[in-house]
Amino acid sequence: MRRFLRDNGLSITLFVLFLVSLVGQALTGWRANAEELRMHELPAIGLPEYLTSGHFISAVFENWESEFLQMAAYVLLTIFLFQKGAAESKKPDDDNPEDETPEKRRSDPTAPWPVHRGGLLLKLYSHSLSIALVALFVLSFWLHLAGSTQRTNEEALQHHQQIKSMVEMLAEPEFWYESFQNWQSEFLSIGVLLVLGIYLRERGSPESKPVAAPHTATGH
Structure with missing residues (x-):
């Protein structure tokens, strides 16, 4: 068990932090939603009901969508675009493994078994990371x-207004505002990390170049 925890400590810690944050979001979102309902003189809902509400679903997957878009875009763009001096870029003038x-x-x-099998299976495996990330982005976007449609319709029923379909929701500026406000921050953060990594270092982190490496050195 000790060896397993050592070998998988990074992923275990990240998933634990994810679960703690998700529980925190659920509890605080539930309280915030209860306050909003109270202001409209409506009865509060229980936590299990809140977890299936548009308020919670929309907020969760609005963020997942942007994260998976960022990762998918970064994986695909680094195939053919370079950033000289960046630790995570391929070398523009050399052969890359x-x-x-x-x-x-x-x-x-x-080698993994799809490499031995070859054919279509190997072609799919060769792009399996981007396929998985794009699929997760599409699922999160949907x-x-x-969730946004459900939340909008829940609010519409409270105010005796007409409900909307998911297709109609696609034409709503509010929905795209929710997406773009997250997309821009994700692309900014990865761009800032890429450029700062040219000149700044973090000793011991594989996301950084060695401390003594020159600024012009690209890759590890």
């Missing part, structure tokens, strides 16, 4: 849309 043809490693017993 990421571009190696996987068929060359077919005889390697340690759930954000569904």
